[in-house]
Amino acid sequence: MLARMKITLLLVLAVLLVATASRAADPAPLDTSFLKQFAETRRFQLGRPQNPKISPDGKTVLFLRAEPGKPALKLFEFDVATAKTRELLSPQVLLKGGEENLTPEEKARRERMRLSAGGIADFHFDPTGARLLVPLSGKLFVFERANENVTELKTGDGGSILDPKWSPDGKKVSYVRGFDVYVIDVATNTESAVTKGGTALKPHGIAEFVAQEEMARFTGYWWSPDSKFIAYQETDHTSVETWFVADPFKPDQKPLEQFYPRPGKKNAAVRLGVVPAEGGETVWVKWDVKEYEYLAAVRWEDTSAPMIQVQDRKQQKLLLLSVDTKTGATAKLLEEKDAAWVNLSQEVPRNAGGQRFVWLGANAEGDAEIQLRNSDGVLNEVLVPAAKRPGAVAKAYGSKIAALVVYTGGTDPTQQHVYRHRTTPQLLPNSDKDEPLTTEPGVHTATFGKLVGPYVVTSTTLKALPVSAVFDHEGKKVGELPSVAVEPNFKPNVTVEKVGDFYTAIVRPKNFDAKKKYPVILDVYGGPKHLHVVQAMRNWLVPQWLADQGFVVVAVDNRGTPGRGREWERAVYQKFGTVPLEDQVKGLHLLCDKFPELDRDRVGIVGWSFGGYMAANGVLRKPDVFKAAVAGAPVTDWEDYDTHYTERYMGVLPEARKAYDDASLLPLAKDLKRPLLLVHGTADDNVYYRHSLKLADALFRAGRDFESLPLPGVTHMYTSDPVVMERLWARTATFFRKHLGEPK
Numbered sequence: 001m002l003a004r005m006k007i008t009l010l011l012v013l014a015v016l017l018v019a020t021a022s023r024a025a026d027p028a029p030l031d032t033s034f035l036k037q038f039a040e041t042r043r044f045q046l047g048r049p050q051n052p053k054i055s056p057d058g059k060t061v062l063f064l065r066a067e068p069g070k071p072a073l074k075l076f077e078f079d080v081a082t083a084k085t086r087e088l089l090s091p092q093v094l095l096k097g098g099e100e101n102l103t104p105e106e107k108a109r110r111e112r113m114r115l116s117a118g119g120i121a122d123f124h125f126d127p128t129g130a131r132l133l134v135p136l137s138g139k140l141f142v143f144e145r146a147n148e149n150v151t152e153l154k155t156g157d158g159g160s161i162l163d164p165k166w167s168p169d170g171k172k173v174s175y176v177r178g179f180d181v182y183v184i185d186v187a188t189n190t191e192s193a194v195t196k197g198g199t200a201l202k203p204h205g206i207a208e209f210v211a212q213e214e215m216a217r218f219t220g221y222w223w224s225p226d227s228k229f230i231a232y233q234e235t236d237h238t239s240v241e242t243w244f245v246a247d248p249f250k251p252d253q254k255p256l257e258q259f260y261p262r263p264g265k266k267n268a269a270v271r272l273g274v275v276p277a278e279g280g281e282t283v284w285v286k287w288d289v290k291e292y293e294y295l296a297a298v299r300w301e302d303t304s305a306p307m308i309q310v311q312d313r314k315q316q317k318l319l320l321l322s323v324d325t326k327t328g329a330t331a332k333l334l335e336e337k338d339a340a341w342v343n344l345s346q347e348v349p350r351n352a353g354g355q356r357f358v359w360l361g362a363n364a365e366g367d368a369e370i371q372l373r374n375s376d377g378v379l380n381e382v383l384v385p386a387a388k389r390p391g392a393v394a395k396a397y398g399s400k401i402a403a404l405v406v407y408t409g410g411t412d413p414t415q416q417h418v419y420r421h422r423t424t425p426q427l428l429p430n431s432d433k434d435e436p437l438t439t440e441p442g443v444h445t446a447t448f449g450k451l452v453g454p455y456v457v458t459s460t461t462l463k464a465l466p467v468s469a470v471f472d473h474e475g476k477k478v479g480e481l482p483s484v485a486v487e488p489n490f491k492p493n494v495t496v497e498k499v500g501d502f503y504t505a506i507v508r509p510k511n512f513d514a515k516k517k518y519p520v521i522l523d524v525y526g527g528p529k530h531l532h533v534v535q536a537m538r539n540w541l542v543p544q545w546l547a548d549q550g551f552v553v554v555a556v557d558n559r560g561t562p563g564r565g566r567e568w569e570r571a572v573y574q575k576f577g578t579v580p581l582e583d584q585v586k587g588l589h590l591l592c593d594k595f596p597e598l599d600r601d602r603v604g605i606v607g608w609s610f611g612g613y614m615a616a617n618g619v620l621r622k623p624d625v626f627k628a629a630v631a632g633a634p635v636t637d638w639e640d641y642d643t644h645y646t647e648r649y650m651g652v653l654p655e656a657r658k659a660y661d662d663a664s665l666l667p668l669a670k671d672l673k674r675p676l677l678l679v680h681g682t683a684d685d686n687v688y689y690r691h692s693l694k695l696a697d698a699l700f701r702a703g704r705d706f707e708s709l710p711l712p713g714v715t716h717m718y719t720s721d722p723v724v725m726e727r728l729w730a731r732t733a734t735f736f737r738k739h740l741g742e743p744k
Contacts, residue, residue, distance in 0.1 A: 039722035047485030054449030056129040072119035083479030179203035210644035239266035264653025333377030340573040353398025366566035413563030492540035502587035519602040519740035527610030558583030577663035608632035628739035669698035681714030
């Protein structure tokens with residue numbers, strides 16, 4: 001008996017010793033206070049000026065701003081003469097203390113536009129600037145600036161109010177309701193229908209899913225400059241697959257339906273009509289819709305006739321057409337071609353006066369340049385050559401003899417600057433022909449009103465979050481749009497530099513010890529149209545927190561990213577699964593060669609969306625390089641993503657079958673050898689939860705161990721939920737600490 005008790009006691013002591021040793025070996029608990037603050041302040045953006053707009057008379061700048069801890073935007077006014085700011089309008093005033101209520105349609109529209117804050121999401125000056133149109137909570141309000149009177153417009157019942165606009169003469173307000181376009185006569189506050197017969201299957205005036213998500217076109221109707229006509233798109237979803245987003249937490253609620261076109265399957269059939277603003281017979285615009293099935297862009301507000309961009313299904317051909325509104329006939333102004341794909345720009349064409357327009361097109365080598373073209377489409381001159389790497393046209397002005405264009409770009413892809421280019425001395429005679437309006441290293445954008453008037457430059461650098469400054473027409477700083485945002489209590493310890501062929505970023509812990517070897521985390525995106533390695537503080541706040549948990553975080557911009565010319569960008573065509581990953585590995589190894597503190601034998605990889613695809617792809621294809629991965633909302637099978645994005649880079653099925661098979665993660669599931677954490681929001685209607693489920697099923701059936709973290713009710717914008725944001729990054733850091741270890 002005593003012998004058995006002695007043995008039992010020894011066993012208990014042994015267990016206690018093991019438990020004590022285990023606790024001693026556990027890493028220190030994570031301090032997530034920064035993540036909580038980051039999430040609650042919406043990435044420290046709450047309290048910062050947003051969406052500045054300059055009044056037509058140039059005397060004021062209006063902007064939106066929330067309180068630091070309240071994601072509800074209010075409207076403010078900055079007086080250019082005095083540099084003083086006052087609150088102009090709040091949601092509480094408009095709703096008389098009521099709660100904001102967004103319809104599912106408006107929530108989906110905000111998701112497409114990546115808007116997470118509530119309150120006043122947008123506002124619109126009338127042509128004189130005396131009145132503002134403010135949409136809020138499914139209602140429309142007109143605010144008179146002189147006496148601050150508010151009038152609620154009497155919209156009819158049935159359907160969400162979407163995409164409201166002033167008519168160019170300021171007498172009417174238009175919008176989409178119940179799948180048709182309506183106008184209200186503001187003087188009488190009476191509504192009338194412009195189009196009739198729209199349905200959920202065949203709506204009028206609404207941009208289809210791929211236009212909003214992939215073309216950056218968020219409207220589906222356009223006013224004529226004389227306010228007499230409206231051009232609108234009709235979208236026929238008859239042959240498009242219907243997908244459903246269900247909430248597993250709420251099985252009593254019906255799933256949300258969405259028309260979702262997938263590669264090789266039917267797209268929505270879109271046509272464009274022109275109708276009198278008071279309603280009547282529609283004149284349908286004629287072009288070869290079998291060859292050019294995408295209505296990519298429409299511009300009419302500053303041109304005498306509508307000018308439309310149409311694309312073929314492969315997106316290797318683009319036409320700019322002029323429309324005869326009386327007959328619907330079209331005339332070709334120009335054509336762009338590329339063996340891979342043609343890039344789109346919603347900002348052009350821009351009227352440049354004298355029967356000319358500004359165009360962002362490709363030169364003979366396929367590189368982007370800003371061109372001045374005659375009204376018939378013939379090239380007049382190259383305003384900004386490709387060598388200056390123009391990225392977007394922000395504004396254009398013109399007269400019969402002169403033209404001026406404001407554009408963003410620059411030869412260093414980690415920065416974005418604002419430039420002003422004039423064709424003759426008559427415009428801005430005291431400025432250079434091509435004048436940089438920003439010079440400090442960073443990412444800059446600009447908002448302009450009239451030619452001779454103030455403008456706003458919003459700048460972020462490696463040491464500062466966005467600041468919006470107001471300048472007069474001569475470039476003298478007038479003041480700043482005031483921010484009340486909470487500032488982070490640290491500056492990221494980040495270095496941005498070119499290593500070999502790649503622009504890279506290195507984020508070291510604040511308590512970095514050069515004598516130690518650190519596990520490395522590759523923070524990746526890697527997809528087209530997006531630059532991750534930029535000189536902007538906002539990109540490196542969470543990576544800094546992650547680095548402070550005992551890592552060095554690095555980032556690499558691979559081929560396929562913009563800003564470095566056609567050959568660099570098009571190198572990923574039909575090679576999603578290989579080229580971006582190969583470049584990430586090359587860039588990583590170059591960094592490890594240069595910086596001895598990086599432990600190349602302990603590398604993890606993390607990313608979201610395309611970055612999630614890259615993270616999973618990395619750990620599956622390169623287990624010798626990546627020892628662990630966290631893949632957030634990954635595309636796992638490109639046949640399940642939308643047509644316009646996927647086919648642009650991968651080709652059209654069945655012709656491009658090999659490219660899709662090579663890029664799919666599902667056949668690689670059997671090869672998983674390293675720890676993998678899959679994270680996905682169940683309400684994601686961009687990259688559907690189906691993607692992670694398919695990979696999880698393939699891994700399970702192959703007998704591979706992995707971790708899965710579903711986020712119930714969360715969409716693709718997971719950062720909108722502060723708790724999810726905080727817990728997810730804490731979970732990510734814990735995962736990497738477990739599998740990569742600590743600095744040695």
